[in-house]
Amino acid sequence: MISLRLAPLAGITDWPFRLLCFEQGCDCAYTEMVSAMGYVYAPRQWATVTLLTRDPREPKLILQLFGKDPALMEKAAYTLSRTGTYEGIDINMGCPAHKVAASGEGSGLMRQPALAREIMERVVKASAVPVSVKMRLGWDAEHINVLEIAHMAEDCGVSEIAVHGRTKVQMYAGAADWFWIARVKESVHIPVIGNGDIFTAQDALEKLQASHVDGLMLARGALGNPWLFAQIRDALEGREPRTPSLRETVTVLMRHYDMLLGWKPEHIAVSEMRKHIAWYLHGVRGAAQIRNRVNTMKDPNEVKELLWSLVDEVESSGEPSVVAREEAAAHED
Ligand SMILES: Cc1cc2nc3c(=O)[nH]c(=O)nc-3n(C[C@H](O)[C@H](O)[C@H](O)COP(=O)(O)O)c2cc1C
Numbered sequence: 001m002i003s004l005r006l007a008p009l010a011g012i013t014d015w016p017f018r019l020l021c022f023e024q025g026c027d028c029a030y031t032e033m034v035s036a037m038g039y040v041y042a043p044r045q046w047a048t049v050t051l052l053t054r055d056p057r058e059p060k061l062i063l064q065l066f067g068k069d070p071a072l073m074e075k076a077a078y079t080l081s082r083t084g085t086y087e088g089i090d091i092n093m094g095c096p097a098h099k100v101a102a103s104g105e106g107s108g109l110m111r112q113p114a115l116a117r118e119i120m121e122r123v124v125k126a127s128a129v130p131v132s133v134k135m136r137l138g139w140d141a142e143h144i145n146v147l148e149i150a151h152m153a154e155d156c157g158v159s160e161i162a163v164h165g166r167t168k169v170q171m172y173a174g175a176a177d178w179f180w181i182a183r184v185k186e187s188v189h190i191p192v193i194g195n196g197d198i199f200t201a202q203d204a205l206e207k208l209q210a211s212h213v214d215g216l217m218l219a220r221g222a223l224g225n226p227w228l229f230a231q232i233r234d235a236l237e238g239r240e241p242r243t244p245s246l247r248e249t250v251t252v253l254m255r256h257y258d259m260l261l262g263w264k265p266e267h268i269a270v271s272e273m274r275k276h277i278a279w280y281l282h283g284v285r286g287a288a289q290i291r292n293r294v295n296t297m298k299d300p301n302e303v304k305e306l307l308w309s310l311v312d313e314v315e316s317s318g319e320p321s322v323v324a325r326e327e328a329a330a331h332e333d
Pocket residue numbers: 007008009010011012032033064092093094095134164176195196197198217218219220221
């Protein structure tokens with residue numbers, strides 16, 4: 001069966017959001033990236049503890065570590081893999097953010113194959129759970145070395161790899177190149193998870209057909225849209241993918257809100273939910289005004305009331321409540 005994964009997304013894939021994706025058929029998720037150095041030196045710092053939190057209802061969670069110091073990566077992997085909390089440890093070789101990559105971490109590791117090898121070897125040896133690596137195609141179009149790093153990972157005992165079909169320099173621009181993902185899949189024996197630009201069930205089918213990967217990893221396509229997992233599973237199994245109604249969307253959004261409110265201080269939950277609300281309402285008529293109002297509100301009950309009033313208004317208008325996501329961008333102001 002094709003594995004459907006929720007990608008690691010810093011600032012987004014905390015346990016409440018992951019849980020909603022699991023409910024829609026995601027079968028494996030990743031934590032947001034965690035600094036090995038941050039963990040080793042300050043394991044009880046609130047920000048780190050937050051990133052490490054797992055809900056017991058999550059069926060399969062992989063912890064993602066980033067760092068460039070082999071000793072710190074090894075130490076973090078040793079300890080965290082023995083907490084019984086995670087099914088795997090993932091090494092981040094894809095983050096393109098300047099402060100991460102320029103200092104040699106994340107995608108910066110792909111420019112230093114000897115260091116990347118040392119980290120993979122030491123983490124695999126130290127970890128009590130399987131180790132995976134998430135990588136890009138390379139630093140830039142002139143330095144595509146994903147095949148070399150993928151072979152190296154296999155050699156080091158890494159159990160599977162995920163490939164985002166862009167270079168570091170591309171950041172998130174241009175189209176993900178699934179040709180390279182297909183070449184990686186052809187040339188290693190460990191499972192390969194493909195990642196990049198899966199926004200619809202149709203995208204998933206096409207990319208799977210082009211690459212024959214073992215799993216698909218969803219990132220931006222799942223924002224405000226945990227239903228994408230169910231839609232892809234439906235398409236894979238020959239059923240017509242289903243679009244949720246606005247009422248269903250807002251019902252899930254409210255659960256998301258309540259989980260966050262039950263976990264974090266109210267002002268933080270309210271602030272963090274703003275971006276999620278914008279994503280959930282993507283494609284809904286009148287959403288732009290609602291978003292602007294939500295962004296100034298501090299009381300979660302006021303936000304909830306406003307969202308339910310939007311549902312009532314849209315339902316009583318008799319118009320279809322949710323337009324197709326691709327069409328949505330055109331309607332947004
Ligand atoms: C806001 C944001 C945060 C991200 N955080 C991480 C991260 O913590 N670790 C990681 O490996 N990739 C991270 N990524 C990259 C995604 O996991 C994924 O590889 C990328 O978005 C491409 O997939 P997509 O085209 O489906 O969005 C992040 C991407 C975005 C947009």
